[in-house]
Amino acid sequence: MKKIIITLILLTPIGSFSEQWHILGTRPMGMGGAFVAMAEGPLAQYWNPAGLAQVSSQNVSGVDIPVGVSLEMTGGIMANANEIGDLAEQFSSIQSAQEGGTALDAKQVSAFVKTLTLLEDMNQSGKGILLETAAGVNFKFSKISVSVNNFTTIGLNPYIDSTNISLDTDGGSIQGIDFTGVTTDASDFTTPEQTSAAATIKSAIDTIGYAQLSAIFENLGTITDAQTLANAIVSQALTANLTDAQITAAANTISEYAADVAPIIQNVTSGNPYTENESNLSIAGGNFTEVAFGYGQQVDWLSGLSIGGNLKAINGRIVDTTFAFMSNSETGDIFDDITDNAKSSWKPALDVGFLWDVNQKYSKWPMKPRFGLVVRNINSPKFDGPISGSYQLDRQIRFGLAFSPANFWHVAMDMDLTKNKTAVDGFNSRQLALGTEINLINKKSFNLPLRLGLSKNMAESDSKLTYTAGTGLNFLYMHLDVSAGIGSDKTEIDGTKYPNKLEVAASFGLLF
Template identity: 55%
Template sequence: MKKSILTLAFIVSCACSAGAEQWQILGTRPMGMGGAFVAVAQGPMAQYWNPGGLAMAFSDTVSGVELPITAGVEITGDVMKNASAIGDMASKFTEINAAQKNGSATNASQISAFVKTITLLDDMNDSGKGAMFEVAGGSNFKLSKVAVSVNNFTTIGLNPFVDVNNIGLGAVTVTGTTSGGITMSGVTATSTTDSGYNSARDTIATAITKLGGLSAISNLICGTSTGITVQNSDITNETTLANALVNQAITNNLSVAQVTDAANQLNTYATDAKPIIENAVAGNSYTNNQSNLTVDMVSFVEIAFGYGKFMKFLDGLSIGGNLKMINGNIGHDKFKFMQQSDTEDAFKTDMDTKSSWAPAIDLGFLWNVNKKYPKLPMNPKVGFVIRNINSPKFDQPDSVGGTYKLNRQARLGFALQPAKFWNLALDIDATKNKTAVNGFDSQQLAFGTEINIINRKYFNIPLRAGICKNMAEESSKMAYTLGTGVNACYMHFDVAGAISSDSTTMDDKEIHTKVLVSAVLGILW
């Protein structure tokens, strides 16, 4: 259970810091075209993508209503591979915790799991590791050059924090009383009579040397470099300690194969774990470890009123804007997974939330270049939009304090129409946007195309395809998008999806690091 819930937590969550919002894709037509729509900006969705498009007159999308819904997951920094591996160690956490609290001995398998886990946990502190889950949707209405919409944009996320100081396996202090602590007292430190375990014993001894030798393990368990020898005078070097760990594993009914696997795992992670163990504060108990998954939520409901108008000083240029009232609901919670016995507790606790309102302004420009230069081919258009110009602020929960600043975003777009049934679009974020994963930024480059197969006002089947790339992160790979729909008698239903070319590992399975899906039901006239 702990393994599966840990995995789920990483999929659906990631921690949000102030201003941690990337540009969300709202609508199937933009998503199908790779996320490029700023210079297309038609119909009710123009209010979100570029309110300058509200002034543009398109024979088949002058007015209407559209109900979009979009959901997506993005996993960054290969964090799922770490989370899945840590989930595999969940049962060992319980065994180690019980041994420490009860003052009993540990074995080769438990020590191996512990060393592997602290190595993976330390790796999870690297910048840019996390996951995002985003949902956007609402109702968008346009009548002539005026638009009204109510949309929700929600991000749930998680950032791991790893405490690599409190990793000692010694005595536990609770309410001023010290008790327990793993002890090797009474454990046989000579070779077992079953020679099948000897190879594993030698591998464990080698790994102990890599970890810093007997004194390092003694510091980890006892808080002093000679503590293990004081507990058990027969343990005097790496080999006798390895014997003791193997003998305790046999006492716990572990087979030769199981001990061998544990020995190999311990040896694999020993070198990386050595500096972690050396830097840890001696005597600080693992049961006091503060490692946690910080789960945060930001949910913004935007009530927007938009208007677009053509400008006389430049033929073909329209400018539009939105006046918005935004309700920001900010939530925060932490789950200390090294202390709490069941990871389900992360979902049982009540999230600390706070709601507040703030005004905001959007401004968009759309230039139909052919109005000024009619001889240019393919009907070029250029668009530029700035969302949340005033960077509104919202109250954060009492457990966090301060305010959450919703930073402004800017996006530039270009569009061509090689034929009446064929559109091309290109967008790029003009701002580098922070995301819900600390240290992971977003600056999307999007390109897409749309071909209308039948292209009649009363009936049409559009086909859309596109690509997008996060230019802010070198490790980010290309994502591919597809979309289609049916338009009949002014009504339309469209679907679209996006999937990354990159993958990560979860439960020994390869999964895509980014997946988005979208659907829209609308009436246009």
């Protein structure tokens, strides 16, 4: 039940479409996403087209076929969903009480108050799910490159309706919460813990507002004020055979969330029963297929400096749809809506890159420093959207720095110079990446690389590090590589910790 609750909660909405920098290729992913100043081989066209012209024994021609996927839970949404999942059993009992016209005990009221707060928190900006894929075929012939790459982004943002969840009747089969017959006499309490719990709940009700809280119940019976409502809640807990420890814990939870839930309860009093809840799933995404022609050339006026560019034709397929899952019975409707509402269009785009191999100008500088800068989608192409007029693919600028302490050892760093929006509304991306590659066996006929890296999203203050690793087997002209990344931020669910970010990639190539 809990896993079902978490799954349903995570399937929720988003606004206009944008993209962060995609990690294309196993070698860059294994190095944390740092490759702008190391751009070479067929993937140079994407990472920095100036790398097509660099003079290097590793700047080979050939074909590279990368495939990668990334999944990220943003803004702590998985933790929210997990906490709500923990309350699933109590929420089911609240629903049964509403349908049957019975009262709520302290544990149920605490679950209701806490769940309302968690649900409202899920509507905060930056909370959602981000799914990205990057794959393609990249050819390089000397300084010229041709590629067909696909970049797909799907974003989900939560909108949870915390207004239309009233606990009174709907005028039909829903009877509403009814405290008729529940004792409100504090003299029935037999222990100091029960009396103390009632006092704690009474104080919390004062914070929430007795008039607002009582308005969401169908029938109050003999309840007339905050104290008698608190007494009734404790009495109902005793009827449900809760222990003093359970009642005390529930009272403390109600008190803890009272201030946060007060404005939510105010809205609930003007809402409808949960049967008219308007929670929905919104999906926004873009599927961009880039057909690119790239060229790099060294300049005469500064030794080691090369400039490159890509001329691209991009097919953008934009999706922006909303699925009201509380009123739709067919899950398949989601996929039908995505298919029906997708809008496709072709637009031109241009990339430009710069790469300077310092040693070609200053041969005595140690560790072979390189500096790179790339600007993708300079013209910010706009694609036809299914709802509004157009969706813009924003310009991206990324800087890179690389060193080679030895022929078999490389170190690189990348930094986004632009703050890139993502498909999760309110969640921005500005990646700082650091990585290294050590060729454990460094022969032309056989190469065994080990790659390690880390990255951090500097645009989000609560972002944690992502650790990456990769390896491969390069034999003669063929290479097969794999890489993966895992976020250090984890959420514990049923005793097992799950990372909030995962990414994997694989590639096959023929290089000569």
